[in-house]
Amino acid sequence: MAYFSQQLINGLVLGSIYGLIAIGYTMVYGIVGMINFAHGDIFMIGGFVALITFLILVSIGLTFVPVILLLVLLVAMAMTALYGWSVERIAYRPLRHSFRLAPMLSAIGMSFALTNFAQVAQGARVKPVPPIVTGGYSLFERDGFVVQLSNIQIIVVITTLVLLALFTWLVSRTRLGRDMRACEQDQTMAALLGVDVDRTISMTFVIGAALAAVAGMMYLLYYGLVDFFMGFVAGIKAFTAAVLGGIGSLPGAMLGGLSIGLIETMWSAYFSVEYKDVAAFSILIVVLIFLPTGLLGRPEVEKV
Amino acid sequence: MSAVPASTAAPDDILAVSGLTMRFGGIVAINDLSFTARRGQISALIGPNGAGKTTVFNCITGFYKPTAGDIRLTHADGKGYVLQTLNDFRICKVAKVARTFQNIRLFPGLTALENLMVAQHNALMRASGFTLMGLLGMPGWRAAEKAALDLSSYWLDRIGLYDRADEAAGNLPYGDQRRLEIARAMCTEPALLCLDEPAAGLNARESGELNELLLSIRNDRGASILLIEHDMSVVMEISDHVTVLDYGVRIAGGTPQHVRDDPKVIAAYLGTDEETAIAVMEGT
Amino acid sequence: MATAPKTATATIDNGRSQSGFAAALKKALLSALVALVLFSLMIGVRTEAGSTGQLIYWTRFTELAGVVAAVFAGSLILELLRSWLGPFDAAGLIPASAEQPLKTAQRLFPLALLAFTLVFPVIFYDQRYILDLGILVLTYVMLGWGLNVVVGLAGLLDLGYVAFYAVGAYSYALLATTFGLSFWICLPLAGILAAFWGVLLGFPVLRLKGDYLAIVTLAFGEIIRLVLINWQSLTGGPNGITGVPRPSFFGIPLTPGDDGFAARFGLEFSPTHRVVFLYYLILALALLTNWVTIRLRRLPIGRAWEAMREDEVACRALGINITTTKLTAFATGAMFGGFAGAFFATRQGFISPESFTFHESALVLAIVVLGGMGSQLGVALAALVMIGGFELFRDFEQYRMLVFGLAMVALMVWRPRGLVGHREATVFLHHRTEISAELSREGRG
Incomplete structure (x- = not known):
């Protein structure tokens, strides 16, 4: 029971990170109907930017951890958002009304380019950082197993919850959110009614990238390392999460992220670590067979 | 009867x-x-x-x-x-039972003739020995293909599109597309x-x-x-x-x-x- | 992106270049500014784990300045070209008088290409590197043609094609090393096994559409790769399988021994014999793929694939069984992938999961899409461009994927419909027709 509780906590934390990335996928898919393959790499860039900012802040003598974290968060979000914006401008906007496979291939190309860019710019080796946030709580003990809840885990979950709430508010209550939903339904009509479609789509990419940057930073804090290749696997799993939750749905993305996180941790804990990814992907396939539009996705009615 | x-x-x-x-x-x-x-x-x-x-x-x-x-x-x-x-x-x-659709559902990237050939899929599948005989170019398949072409030509002629048989269906005028869809349904011999x-x-x-x-x-x-x-x-x-x-x-x-x-x-x-x-x- | 340059060209000459230059300068400055922010940390600061495991960093402002300057210059040149030349229009480049000879050339081109590939080993007999490159290109041509059946004809988006390539390679390697079966027996078996896996993948994804299908096929490809890595007792895990038998010349080994190919035919032994043989082997396999695909397109099954790509609902209304149509497409494509995999294994003599990453799937898909969906010639040309281009950057190993990725983006923006943007009708009453790809649908599956 204690072991299970510990895995539950670990799974939820990992799931939160996946969920944050998945939101970026789901939003972009909802509005432009394409898989933003480069999103996993945006997450990786976010991790790197957070790492470098952190190094600089420490070296100029900042020691107060909350201030460091806040500054790192802001810089990472802003800079990664600019990456998201640029990627859309260069690789997707020219192809917006093109046929479906062209933007997808362009996105895959962008993903390769970003991965390799990080490798060339920052080297191929893993970048470790010393633990920034330490400490935690022992929740309870049973059968000699102590269930731990670390401060960093609390930070990850709280940040995710706050961002999710903020984001839900943004989409449902603000002008931008309304524009986004309008573009999702019908871009031409939205444009006729005075919605700046280009700007709205750009903003979607910017927000998605900012959230991915948060995920990247959380990953850095939680695992204490980044490397240029981490975007690929995390990206696939986050996209899996988005699909699992029902693509286009924000709560779905979060739910899918948590599911994937839990499946992965539980599988590693009780079965085999080697096959954790196989488990995650297999469950995706099984879910899609029975729920072709994911857990919370709207069923697609075929008009005849 | x-x-x-x-x-x-x-x-x-x-x-x-x-x-x-x-x-x-x-x-x-x-x-x-x-x-x-x-x-x-x-x-x-x-x-x-x-x-x-x-x-x-x-x-x-x-x-x-x-x-x-x-x-x-x-x-x-x-x-x-x-x-x-x-x-x-x-x-x-x-x-x-064959049908047409309220908003025309032709195969726009295929020619008018190809649209009618697709409609004869099941008959042609049998004739091609479920692909194998057709792949080898058996005479039985050739005859069946000829017959299918004849049926298609007949219907193209009936709807006045014989001369435009090799044009992409998506390029035809609206009225022609409507008639082509009917001809396509008729090609299934309903x-x-x-x-x-x-x-x-x-x-x-x-x-x-x-x-x-x-x-x-x-x-x-x-x-x-x-x-x-x-x-x-x-x-x-x-x-x-x-x-x-x-x-x-x-x-x-x-x-x-x-x-x-x-x-x-x-x-x-x-x-x-x-x-x-x-x-x-x-x-x- | 189309409107701005057009209005620029509409104004009078004198004013055009001036305002064009100012606008271009402004845009270039803006791009440089964005680049400066983007790269300030990623390039301007370099991190590395120091000797004690402590992370250290140093600044690289000269490199940063260089990259930003390059972005500025590149953007300026691009903008100027755009405002001076107007929107790039391929059709406008070809004068009407040249169209007829061009069409004839178009007809003759595939034949010339085929003739060239046939004499290729004779021309480059002494250049091992070029021969190897030829084999590599042909392998991807074959993979492209195989995937083309699934993506180009049937319109089913498959991001895990490499799985079938892997199944073929491992089938051959395992059958040959454990049972000692010869290549010629294993080749069809590898194809059948891959086709079987294609059907196995096909079943669950029958109901899936578009991007859901894409992600499931991607997941499938990853599952196969992960199983290959982890099932150590069977596949040797990350170390792979070594000592995969080399192919024989229809039973005669291509070795220096007395019963070897060279001795039997009274030739002096040369390792090139095997390379040339491998070249013709993959050429034959690729041509077989091409021939079968061309035949299939003219058969009801191939027409059903294309019809399914255009409109699945209409297919159902015409009595076409979508389930079998999809499964046959998956199986056919997978089978060709399996053949190519078996060839890969025998050529390398060693296989490991590392050769079967998502990167390979993406590369083959890029070849198909760049080739112009459904066009056999386009796919062959795209394989040549992609693999050849890739090889050009061999000396810049570390920048290779960067350039490759950016090239993919640029090619897609330049020609979203691929190099050959039309499909040829499978049957005609009066004359051969080529249908612009603009009309074709790309399938929702």
Whole structure:
């Protein structure tokens, strides 16, 4: 029971990170109907930017951890958002009304380019950082197993919850959110009614990238390392999460992220670590067979 | 069955729909609908917008599974099929029901000829020995392919598109696309041809040509046709029998003359659209 | 992106270049500014784990300045070209008088290409590197043609094609090393096994559409790769399988021994014999793929694939069984992938999961899409461009993927419909027709 509780906590934390990335996928898919393959790499860039900012802040003598974290968060979000914006401008906007496979291939190309860019710019080796946030709580003990809840885990979950709430508010209550939903339904009509479609789509990419940057930073804090290749696997799993939750749905993305996180941790804990990814992907396939539009996705009615 | 031409013989029912009900969530689109279509005749299903006509079609052609009811099809040789139990593609393949769509669904990137060849898929599949014989270029396959080309040419000629056979279907004018879709359905050699608003979007001249085409399909080939139509000139001119639907319920049925004078029909149409109602009453 | 340059060209000459230059300068400055922010940390600061495991960093402002300057210059040149030349229009480059000879050339081109590939080993007999490159290109041509059946004809988006390539390679390697079966027996078996896996993948994804299908196929490819890595007792795990038998010349080994190919035919032994043999082997396999695909397109099954790509609902209404149509497409494509995999294994003599990453799937898909969906010639040309281009950057190993990725983006933006943007009708009454790809749908599956 204690072991299970510990895995539950670990799974939820990992799931939160996946969920944050998945939101970026789901939003972009909802509005432009394409898989933003480069999103996993945006997450990786976010991790790197957070790492470098952190190094600089420490070296100029900042020691107060909350201030460091806040500054790192802001810089990472802003800079990664600019990456998201640029990627859309260069690789997707020219192809917006093109046929479906062209933007997808362009996105895959962008993903390769970003991965390799990080490798060339920052080297191929893993970048470790010393633990920034330490400490935690022992929740309870049973059968000699102590269930731990670390401060960093609390930070990850709280940040995710706050961002999710903020984001839900943004989409449902603000002008931008309304524009986004309008573009999702019908871009031409939205444009006729005075919605700046280009700007709205750009903003979607910017927000998605900012959230991915948060995920990247959380990953850095939680695992204490980044490397240029981490975007690929995390990206696939986050996209899996988005699909699992029902693509286009924000709560779905979060739910899918948590599911994937839990499946992965539980599988590693009780079965085999080697096959954790196989488990995650297999469950995706099984879910899609029975729920072709994911857990919370709207069923697609075929008009005849 | 005797060999008397279907149009003059006492017509029997090719399609019998009874108690058909279709619910989407809480909405009842069709409620306990019963009607029949006679062999060798043109039967029409009319009604105001949202009356549930296309839903009936989708139930008959297997795109929807009806909530309740029975759809029976009887071939001329007496073989019967219960359509709601057949899988969508089997309705065309086995029961021989072909259909067209309200918003044309041709294969736009294939040529007109290719569209008609695709329609002969099942016959050609058998002839090609499920691909193997065709891959090896066996003579049996060659003959079958020739026959399929001939049938396609025949229909292209019938709809006046013989010269444009090698053009992409998506490049053809709207009226031609409508006729091509009908020809494509006929290439499956159907027992029952279901047409979903074949005259929609056609001008008066094209609509007239369509009437001629449909009448000739009935007269020359003894085909049975079930059509949904808004264009009353088409319905009144060519239908042998009309069923009127409103809010998913059958409100009238009979010959075009009979239906036109039915006060319930006039009321139903008046309730929605005055012009159509007048058209129904005047039979234009 | 189309409107701005057009209005620029509409104004009078004198004003055009001036305002064009100012606008271009402004845009270039803006791009440089964005680049400066983007790269300030990623390039301007370099991190590395120091000797004690402690992370250290140093600044690289000269490199940063260089990259930003390059972005500025590149953007300026691009903008100027765009405003001076107007929107790039390929059709406008070809004068009407040249169209007829060009069409003839178009007809002759594939034949010339085929003739060239046939004499290729004779021309480059002494250049081992070029021969190897030829084999590599042909392998991807074959993979492209195989995937083309699934993506180009049937319109089913498959992001895990490499799985079938892997199944073929491992089938051959395992059958040959454990049972000692010869290549010629294993080749069809590898194809059959891959086709079987294609059907196995096909079943669950029958109901899936578009991007859901894409992600499931991607997941499938990853599952196969992960199983290959982890099932150590069977596959040797990350170390792979070594000592995969080399192919024989229809039973005669291509070795220096007395019963070897050279001795039997009274030739002096040369390792090139085997390379040339491998070249013709993959050429034959690729041509077989091409021939079968061309035949299939003219058969009802191939037409059903293309019809399914255009409109699945209409297919169902015409009595076409979508399930079998999809499964046959998957199986056919997978089978060709399996053949290519078996060839890969025998050529390398060693296989490991590393050769079967998502990167390979993406590369093959890029070849198909760049080739112009459904066009056999286009796919062959795209394979040549992609693999050849890739090889050009061999000396810049570390920048290779960067350039490759950016090239993919640029190619897609330049020609979203691929190099050959039309499909040829499979049957005709009066004359051969080529249908612009603009009309074709790309399938929702």
